[in-house]
Amino acid sequence: MDNSRKITLSESEIPTHWYNIVHDMPNKPLPPLNPGTGEPIGPEALMPLFPMELIKQEVSQEKYIEIPDQVRDVYSMWRPTPMFRARNLEKMLDTPAKIYYKFEGVSPSGSHKPNTAVPQAYYNAQEGVKRITTETGAGQWGSALSFACQMFGIECDVHMVRISFDQKPYRKMMMQTWGANVYPSPSERTEAGRQVLAKDPDTPGSLGIAISEAVEGAAMSETTKYSLGSVLNHVLMHQTVIGLESIKQLEKAGADLPDYVFAPFGGGSNFAGISFPFVHLNLTEGKNIQCIASEPTSAPKLTRGVFRYDFGDTVGMTPLIPMYTLGHDFVPAKIHAGGLRYHGAGAIVSQLLADGLIGAEAIDQIESFEAGVMFARAEGIVPAPEANHAIASVIRAANAAKEAGESKTILFNMCGHGNFDMLAYQDYFAGNLEKHEMTQEEVDAAVAKIESPTIDSVKEMLANMG
Ligand SMILES: *Cc1c(COP(=O)(O)O)cnc(C)c1O
Numbered sequence: 001m002d003n004s005r006k007i008t009l010s011e012s013e014i015p016t017h018w019y020n021i022v023h024d025m026p027n028k029p030l031p032p033l034n035p036g037t038g039e040p041i042g043p044e045a046l047m048p049l050f051p052m053e054l055i056k057q058e059v060s061q062e063k064y065i066e067i068p069d070q071v072r073d074v075y076s077m078w079r080p081t082p083m084f085r086a087r088n089l090e091k092m093l094d095t096p097a098k099i100y101y102k103f104e105g106v107s108p109s110g111s112h113k114p115n116t117a118v119p120q121a122y123y124n125a126q127e128g129v130k131r132i133t134t135e136t137g138a139g140q141w142g143s144a145l146s147f148a149c150q151m152f153g154i155e156c157d158v159h160m161v162r163i164s165f166d167q168k169p170y171r172k173m174m175m176q177t178w179g180a181n182v183y184p185s186p187s188e189r190t191e192a193g194r195q196v197l198a199k200d201p202d203t204p205g206s207l208g209i210a211i212s213e214a215v216e217g218a219a220m221s222e223t224t225k226y227s228l229g230s231v232l233n234h235v236l237m238h239q240t241v242i243g244l245e246s247i248k249q250l251e252k253a254g255a256d257l258p259d260y261v262f263a264p265f266g267g268g269s270n271f272a273g274i275s276f277p278f279v280h281l282n283l284t285e286g287k288n289i290q291c292i293a294s295e296p297t298s299a300p301k302l303t304r305g306v307f308r309y310d311f312g313d314t315v316g317m318t319p320l321i322p323m324y325t326l327g328h329d330f331v332p333a334k335i336h337a338g339g340l341r342y343h344g345a346g347a348i349v350s351q352l353l354a355d356g357l358i359g360a361e362a363i364d365q366i367e368s369f370e371a372g373v374m375f376a377r378a379e380g381i382v383p384a385p386e387a388n389h390a391i392a393s394v395i396r397a398a399n400a401a402k403e404a405g406e407s408k409t410i411l412f413n414m415c416g417h418g419n420f421d422m423l424a425y426q427d428y429f430a431g432n433l434e435k436h437e438m439t440q441e442e443v444d445a446a447v448a449k450i451e452s453p454t455i456d457s458v459k460e461m462l463a464n465m466g
Helices: 052-059 071-073 088-094 114-126 139-153 162-169 169-177 192-197 209-218 234-239 243-252 269-286 345-354 364-381 385-404 422-430 440-448 454-465
Strands: 017-019 063-065 084-086 098-103 131-136 154-160 181-186 224-226 259-263 288-295 306-312 322-326 357-362 409-412
Touching: 017 084, 017 243, 017 269, 052 114, 052 234, 071 114, 084 169, 084 243, 088 234, 098 345, 114 131, 114 139, 131 139, 131 209, 139 154, 139 169, 154 162, 154 169, 154 209, 162 169, 162 181, 169 181, 181 209, 192 209, 192 259, 209 409, 234 269, 234 345, 243 269, 243 409, 259 269, 259 385, 269 288, 269 345, 269 409, 288 385, 288 440, 306 345, 306 454, 322 345, 357 364, 357 385, 364 385, 364 409, 364 422
Parallel strands: 098 409, 131 154, 131 224, 154 181, 259 288, 259 409, 288 357
Antiparallel strands: 017 063, 084 098, 306 322
8 A cells, every 4th residue: 555645647648539438338329419490510510610620520420539749748747747645635534435636737828627628739730820819708618718829829819708808817817828718708809799888798608609719710711710718628528638547646645436526517527537447447347436527506407407409609609519517598607617618518427427327416605615715725826716626525524434334535626726716715715706506486586597409309309200
């Protein structure tokens, strides 16, 4: 038994392949639909927006997809990421549970997001793309993509939600440092932006509007494409380097396979990243590892939403995706974990949840900040507000292990550091955060607005189409 606190791997142990869970899923994710015709969309519909290789990955059922050498080379700037045994936290909780965490905050932009930003920029560069457009809320995704585009000599246009552009300047400056063009959204540069500004010149903006502007920017030019940092199948697959490394690290530490794997959940990418290689062991080797997503009580799509077809964005411009959702025009309360303020979940994680192969629980933001502060005082690292939700789940599980007198092994994903999120901590310490839980009336009203097809009706249509 290895007693070390920090479990590291050498550069040569960076995974050579991403794991594509679709290969092993008993029920494959249902196809996206064209909202106009209600019929499945083919890969060609995505060609104006994404490079061919990413479209292939989006629909692939191959079990492993090779990571290009140039991508592994950029990964080696921070990967393999360290795993830690949270010994101080275990002591503080006086729990018999063993707690391990994988720390993705060592990446240049401070979260897991470069794991997909780097291959996305690489495939775009390979296919001659000169510029990538995207949207960003508080700036985690925009900064990851800005860094990745800089690595491959691509221009990057980031449409940043106006209110964050004004109130959270540090990530904007980070993006500019990596050479990106950052525009407050809505802007005068796009038709979508001009329309919104004509009606409401002082609008704070929204992620939905920013997506419209970024998509419009990509559709305008052959050599400009669009990029998304969560939800899509290829994004989730790129993140599996987290879980693949974790399995090696637990082995190296002489640890048991975990009883629980926790990660915070926005659209599902970092949860998929750490958990899918463990779900793989459940599906192929009969293991019983419980993989549980921690979502906020103010956007509880997994625990209280419905499994329906719905739009990926607020305005209704994307294809319809089979997802656990609270409705695409549901606007979550303004909690500080900005990365978790999203109405839906990716198609793969949604299917796995429907089939009982993963689990979910909801955490309110007060419990999450209590957990995050406790973690910082024990382990030193100040977590991103998103990560605090998973830490709260870990503490619940560790306390349950103590009560039951059982020594459980727990792994969670520390998906990012919180060094740019000090305003959130300030609000927590000042007592300005509220416990926020949706009422059943609010959930019912949000879900009642969904008009798109049900999962069953689409299954029936597909069966009739043969
Ligand atoms: C974007 C983000 C999330 C949420 O997105 P997922 O796709 O669910 O991982 C969570 N944590 C951090 C730090 C993020 O930047």
